[in-house]
Amino acid sequence: MLSITNLSYYIGGRPLYEDASLFIKPKDKIGLIGLNGRGKSTLLKLINGDYTADSGSISKSNDCTIGFLNQDLLSYQTDDAIVTVAMSAFKDAVDTQRQIETILHKLETEYSDDLVEKLTKLQERFDHLNGYSMQAKAEEVLEGIGFSTADLHRPLKQFSGGWRMRVMLAKLLLEKPSLLMLDEPTNHLDLPSIEWVENYLRNYEGAVIIVSHDRRFLDNVINRTVEVTQQQLISYEGNYSFYLEEKELRKEIQQNAYENQQQKIRQTERFIERFKAKATKSRQVQSRIKALEKMDMIEEVVDDTAAVNFRFKFNQQPGRYIVTLNNVSKSYGPLEILKNTSIQIERGDKIALIGANGKGKSTLLRIVAGEEPVEGERVVGYNVIKAFYAQHQLESLHVENEILEELLQAGSGKTEQELRNVLGCFLFSDEDVFKKIKVLSGGEKSRVALAKTLISEANFLLLDEPTNHLDFISENILIQALQQYQGSFIVVSHNRYFVTQIANKIWYIEDKQIKEYPGTYEEYEFWRKKNELNNTEVKPEPKPKVEKVQPEQRPKAINNESQRKTLEKNLRKVEEEIEQLQAKKNKIELEMTQPEVYGDFNKMQKAKNEFNVIEDKLQKANAEWEQIAIEIDKLS
Incomplete structure (x- = not known):
């Protein structure tokens, strides 16, 4: 229905979005979340066409209509009654009604068959547009979001900004655009109204994007969460509670991937350092150097959960x-x-x-x-x-x-x-x-x-x-x-x-x-x-199920992980052996430089024999280390 592709947008040289992409399907109920200042409201204005992207594209299908509730509507005022403002959502029906009223007025003084025929066609069109029920629909929505019946015919300008925002919300809900965008809709609603809007949006036929900091509202309405973070749009297929669980899982996976990559880098660097002077290994060394240069680096997870510890001090304790x-x-x-x-x-x-x-x-x-x-x-x-x-x-x-x-x-x-x-x-x-x-x-x-x-x-x-x-x-x-x-x-x-x-x-x-x-x-x-419910049993709403991958569904991953850990354990043992053999080799080389050794044939011969044994063991240990390192590389 609507596609955002490689979107970039800058404010004073600071990127709000860089190559961000998102696809919105016809029945998506999306919660757009992120820290203040990250560009949530800006994205809605980009989609609405109020702002122009610096690069990338926002494309929508031909039949996609957009309704946008934002804080700018607080300033809108008119002498029209709020029910009239809400009914302006039915533009064609309202225009037809005005034409009918004009003809009826003419018929009072200028009766003609042409006017009667025209009136009949307009009334048929008005009926087809459900014009006879539009006032009832407008009143139902207005009362649902908190207006009393007595308020419906009061002028919009008599209401405060928050109540005017409710009227504009009612108008948008009645328009039923294929994409409804709501920026902090609950800021001006009380609890009964929030619950009414929740129910309405859950059953809304089109797509919805909501910017909100009300967790319960998001949980009760959305089926998809999009986080604005690091100039990107990261999508999670579930409500806000699902997002929290899934994000923790992704953070754990990312941190494990980061640690594994760092270990792989260290192993590769050790391989390069050990064999860079060995002609027979030059091709493998160069291959690993290139692999390091091309590696997509995984970032370490930064925990953005704010835990605080306040120390409250009271000079005076109150009474009971x-x-x-x-x-x-x-x-x-x-x-x-x-x-x-x-x-x-x-x-x-x-x-x-x-x-x-x-x-x-x-x-x-x-x-x-x-x-x-x-x-x-x-x-x-x-x-x-x-x-x-x-x-x-x-x-x-x-x-x-x-x-x-x-x-x-x-x-x-x-x-x-x-x-x-x-x-x-x-x-x-x-x-x-x-x-x-x-x-x-x-x-x-x-x-x-x-x-x-x-x-x-x-x-x-x-x-x-x-x-x-x-x-x-x-x-x-x-x-x-x-x-x-x-x-x-x-x-x-x-x-x-x-x-x-x-x-x-x-x-x-x-x-x-x-x-x-x-x-x-x-x-x-x-x-x-x-x-x-008149004391009937109330069953709590079930929490959204999070599909967890069972162990039997991923034996290959578990086997690979187990095998990798065994190989890494063996690799550490071989590294310890290499260090010990290298130390012995260095010691023998040092002894062979001493006059009392190289001047004595028997002592020199004994030292050479020990050196050859150590050198042979060292070559085998290095070959074993290289083989294990290659096996680990295959599993990574």
């Missing part, structure tokens, strides 16, 4: 209760968020606050933080020191400060080296710590703000969507930090993998009440689904 809310109510005019609800946070609680947008999660977080006035009672516990992280904290960073300077001014009392260590955990190393805040990407600013939050020595953290704009490595760092954190925290997040890793309690808002599930997210999800 962190924050207590008693009969709390919160309203914005006629809109009630909470009504006479009570809940308590205890020391050691690691709470994930989840649920649909518009239920009041961020409002509740601000209430807990004491930044939102409420009716009712909010009681802060003994010795509680809080730190609050939200996206607006990025705006409070001092843009003219360097990263290290920003942390030094945070007042944590930590030394420069301690702060460097913290920044190193957040992937700011060496000279990176002297970058100005103003030149950082959104993801880098998020990491700086998170680092400031974590060094505050607070014993209670409040985090609002902390994984937004973080790549997988940065997310992994935050997970490890929160797992090592000995204090209490409450996190608002729609990232299910993240929540699964860090929470021991789940909060959600239902019927204007704060509800608590006393367990992990996986336990909560099982309980919720069970309730939804």
Whole structure:
């Protein structure tokens, strides 16, 4: 359907892609992954034609249509109702409907048979285009991704950027292009909407490419993973979990291949050194020299898994209760968020606050933080020191400060080296710590703000969507930090993998009440689904099977490996023997130069006999070494 061949693209002389290739089939569900800044969004824009490749080609079949959801659509505004914007996906049907309305208006004053005939044909065409159902389809998709029925006829310009992005997503889903490209679609969706989109995309008839840092979303949608790494596109035939397992296997194979190649190089170099002066071996020596020159070098595996160790220090330990809310109510005019609800946070609680947008999660977080006035009672516990992280904290960073300077001014009392260590955990190393805040990407600013939050020595953290704009490595760092954190925290997040890793309690808002599930997210999800199915047995979804090669399927490889190891063991024994014989030979040669030996016929004769015996053994050992080396060479 679409083919990328030897693609190269440069930004300011720096290659994002070099001779990269990828083939996309009609029903592929591809997750495009990689570190921030590696060119994932750029690749989508190259495919869409927004950018032009420096070399190589991107070709598509004649019937291939492309729909592209990107962050640039956030700025789109119109006075049209959102259902009208979504229905613009049915362009032909909408145009036909307008023509029908025009003729109907004319017929009110200019009745004629020609107009009636034209109207009849247009109505037939409208019916053929499923025009009578397009509004119902648009409403279904819009409500599926979180809009209420009352919202459908509100103008698009009245909604925030995130909600406008949802409308554009709905329009794309309704257009049903043969290739649908989505850049971070879950950034603006709540959990119910994410689950709805997952189900929609799983059953989508065309191909899909998704750039996302939501692991659970990728696992539930994609059947193929493409990693952007080292200017290449590396494909894995499975979802994200399969990719992680397969990548570990490939890394192990690559490392073994690297070590085997290095051993082969050392053996070849020893062969060349030993026989380079021997005329009878000159052809074999030259052959090995050429083989070394032509050898494709295998790179040693570099482990990019970031493991971190945070040392959190609390000057004050809090009491048993962190924050207590008693009969709390919160309203914005006629809109009630909470009504006479009570809940308590205890020391050691690691709470994930989840649920649909518009239920009041961020409002509740601000209430807990004491930044939102409420009716009712909010009681802060003994010795509680809080730190609050939200996206607006990025705006409070001092843009003219360097990263290290920003942390030094945070007042944590930590030394420069301690702060460097913290920044190193957040992937700011060496000279990176002297970058100005103003030149950082959104993801880098998020990491700086998170680092400031974590060094505050607070014993209670409040985090609002902390994984937004973080790549997988940065997310992994935050997970490890929160797992090592000995204090209490409450996190608002729609990232299910993240929540699964860090929470021991789940909060959600239902019927204007704060509800608590006393367990992990996986336990909560099982309980919720069970309730939804009226207590019928819920079987967990099976994990994608990874086909493993059984030993009996590769006896030849195992036999070769076993044989190679035996030969290498024998080779080492022969090398030891050669070294011992060479040492004896050198010793006898030295003795034969002494006057008391070469001046005595009997002693000289005895030394010559010993020398000949050693020389004979050495020749045989060298011949044996050469033969074993050749056998190993055949197996490599």
